[in-house]
Amino acid sequence: MNKVLTPVGEVFTRLLGPSAEVSITAYDGSRSGPEDAPVAIEVRSPLALTYLMSSPGDLGLARAYVAGALEVKGDLYTALHALAAQVDQLTTADRVWLLRKLGSTHLRRVAPPAEELPSRLRRTVQGLRHSKARDSSAIANHYDVSNRFYELVLGPSMAYTCAVFPKAEASLEEAQANKFDLVCRKLGLKPGMRLLDVGCGWGGMAEHAAEHYGVTVLGVTLSREQASWAQKDIVAKGLADRAEVRHSDYRDVTETGFDAISSIGLTEHIGARNLGSYFGFLAKRLKPGGRLLNHCITNPDTSVAHHSRGFIDRYVFPDGELEAVGEIVTAMHDSGLEVRHSENLREHYASTLAGWCANLDEHWDEAVAEAGAGRSRVWALYMAACRLAFERREIELHQVLGVKVEPGGEAHLPLRPDWGV
Known part of the structure; x- marks a missing residue:
C-alpha cells in the first residue's frame, strides 16, 4: 500500500509554528501561514524539498532559492528575518518528523545549481588554500x-x-x-x-x-x-x-x-x-x-x-x-x-x-x-x-x-x- 504523504503546507505549519509571519504556497496546492503575511514563499517543485532535506543548513535553502525551485514574493530580508528564529530552533526530532511526512525520496542526490563551486576539498586541484x-x-x-x-x-x-x-x-x-x-x-x-x-x-x-x-x-x-x-x-x-x-x-x-x-x-x-x-x-x-x-x-x-x-x-x-x-x-x-x-x-x-x-x-x-x-x-x-x-x-x-x-x-x-x- 502506498503511503499517503502530508501536504507540504501542513508540514511548514508544524515546522514554523502558527505565529510565523510568512505565507507559504506549495506545488501540491496546499498552503500555510496567514494570507495577509508581509512575505509569501512559493515552494514551486519537489526539488525545493529535496535540496532542503538532502543538504542541511543554509546550503539546502540556498540551492532551492538559486535554482528557482523556491521563490520569495516580497522583501527577501524580511523573509529571512521572519524565518530566522524558527529555523535556528529546528531539532533532530523535527528533521526526522519531516522525513517521515514527506518521504525518503527527497533524500536522493541531485545536482546543485550551476553557480555552485566544488567543495573545499575538491578545490585543491587549484592549489593549496591561499596559494x-x-x-x-x-x-x-x-x-x-x-x-x-x-x-x-x-x-x-x-x-x-x-x-x-x-x-x-x-x-x-x-x-x-x-x-x-x-x-x-x-x-x-x-x-x-x-x-x-x-x-x-x-x-x-x-x-x-x-x-x-x-x-x-x-x-x-x-x-x-x-x-x-x-x-x-x-x-x-x-x-x-x-x-x-x-x-x-x-x-x-x-x-x-x-x-x-x-x-x-x-x-x-x-x-x-x-x-x-x-x-x-x-x-x-x-x-x-x-x-x-x-x-x-x-x-x-x-x-x-x-x-x-x-x-x-x-x-x-x-x-x-x-x-x-x-x-x-x-x-x-x-x-x-x-x-x-x-x-x-x-x-x-x-x-x-x-x-x-x-x-x-x-x-x-x-x-x-x-x-x-x-x-x-x-x-x-x-x-x-x-x-x-x-x-x-x-x-x-x-x-x-x-x-x-x-x-x-x-x-x-x-x-x-x-x-x-
Missing part, C-alpha cells in the same frame, strides 16, 4: 562577474566594503565617501605622502586619497576586471599622475617606504594562518612612523570557526576566513605594528547591505540580463542574509589602526584621536 594560484581563482570567481553588474548593485561609488554613515539618514554614496575620508584621516594623510592600498577593488580609496589628500597611491587587486575598470576611471578623472591600480597579488609588491597602507576588505581572503606573514609583509613596506589601517569583517569571538562554510563558501567567498578582532590585533602587534585604535562598525555594515539590496532590487531585470538569474539570486540571498547576520551580531566589522614606531619609540600620533567621527 597565489588558488587565491587568484577565488577572487576571479567572485569579483570578475561583471563590472556592469557591480555598478548596478554598488552604485556610483563602486565601493564594495562597509560604509560609515555620518547620520542615519545619509545616503549610501555619502556614507561610502565618508568611509574613505575616515580612513584617510586615521592614516594622517598629507600632500606628498605615498599610500599603498592593498585589495583596492575598483579604486575608490585610491581616487579619494589622491584627489582630496594630494597623496601618491598604488592600489593592487587580484581581480583583472577591477583593475581594468579602476585604471580607466582614474584616467577619466585626471588622477593618473597620482594614482595607479595594478592587477597584482599584494605579495608581489616590491616597493617600500610607504607613509601609509590601507587594507579595506582584504583580510577576509588571507587566511588565519597567514595573518602573521600578511601584516609582517605590510609592515616591511612602511617607513618608520607609517600607519596601517586594517578594515575587515570579524567573528564576534574566538570560539567561532575561521573557515566559511555552506552557502558562503560554495557560492560567495570560496576559501574565505574570518578572525575575531583580538586575533587581528595580536597578529598586527606580533608583526611589529603598535595598535593604537580599534572601532566596531557592525551596524554600519547592516545599513550598507540594506543599500546594496535596494539597488539590486531596483535594477533586478538589468542585473539578470547582465549576470543571469542564478547569479543575481546568489547576490540577493547573500546580501540579505549578511545584513541579518550583522544585526544579530553573528559577525562584526572592525577598523584597526596600527603604527610602525620609530626605533626610539616615537609613534608620531596625537595624544588623542584627531580624525573625528
Whole structure:
C-alpha cells in the first residue's frame, strides 16, 4: 500500500509554528501561514524539498532559492528575518518528523545549481588554500562577474566594503565617501605622502586619497576586471599622475617606504594562518612612523570557526576566513605594528547591505540580463542574509589602526584621536 504523504503546507505549519509571519504556497496546492503575511514563499517543485532535506543548513535553502525551485514574493530580508528564529530552533526530532511526512525520496542526490563551486576539498586541484594560484581563482570567481553588474548593485561609488554613515539618514554614496575620508584621516594623510592600498577593488580609496589628500597611491587587486575598470576611471578623472591600480597579488609588491597602507576588505581572503606573514609583509613596506589601517569583517569571538562554510563558501567567498578582532590585533602587534585604535562598525555594515539590496532590487531585470538569474539570486540571498547576520551580531566589522614606531619609540600620533567621527 502506498503511503499517503502530508501536504507540504501542513508540514511548514508544524515546522514554523502558527505565529510565523510568512505565507507559504506549495506545488501540491496546499498552503500555510496567514494570507495577509508581509512575505509569501512559493515552494514551486519537489526539488525545493529535496535540496532542503538532502543538504542541511543554509546550503539546502540556498540551492532551492538559486535554482528557482523556491521563490520569495516580497522583501527577501524580511523573509529571512521572519524565518530566522524558527529555523535556528529546528531539532533532530523535527528533521526526522519531516522525513517521515514527506518521504525518503527527497533524500536522493541531485545536482546543485550551476553557480555552485566544488567543495573545499575538491578545490585543491587549484592549489593549496591561499596559494597565489588558488587565491587568484577565488577572487576571479567572485569579483570578475561583471563590472556592469557591480555598478548596478554598488552604485556610483563602486565601493564594495562597509560604509560609515555620518547620520542615519545619509545616503549610501555619502556614507561610502565618508568611509574613505575616515580612513584617510586615521592614516594622517598629507600632500606628498605615498599610500599603498592593498585589495583596492575598483579604486575608490585610491581616487579619494589622491584627489582630496594630494597623496601618491598604488592600489593592487587580484581581480583583472577591477583593475581594468579602476585604471580607466582614474584616467577619466585626471588622477593618473597620482594614482595607479595594478592587477597584482599584494605579495608581489616590491616597493617600500610607504607613509601609509590601507587594507579595506582584504583580510577576509588571507587566511588565519597567514595573518602573521600578511601584516609582517605590510609592515616591511612602511617607513618608520607609517600607519596601517586594517578594515575587515570579524567573528564576534574566538570560539567561532575561521573557515566559511555552506552557502558562503560554495557560492560567495570560496576559501574565505574570518578572525575575531583580538586575533587581528595580536597578529598586527606580533608583526611589529603598535595598535593604537580599534572601532566596531557592525551596524554600519547592516545599513550598507540594506543599500546594496535596494539597488539590486531596483535594477533586478538589468542585473539578470547582465549576470543571469542564478547569479543575481546568489547576490540577493547573500546580501540579505549578511545584513541579518550583522544585526544579530553573528559577525562584526572592525577598523584597526596600527603604527610602525620609530626605533626610539616615537609613534608620531596625537595624544588623542584627531580624525573625528
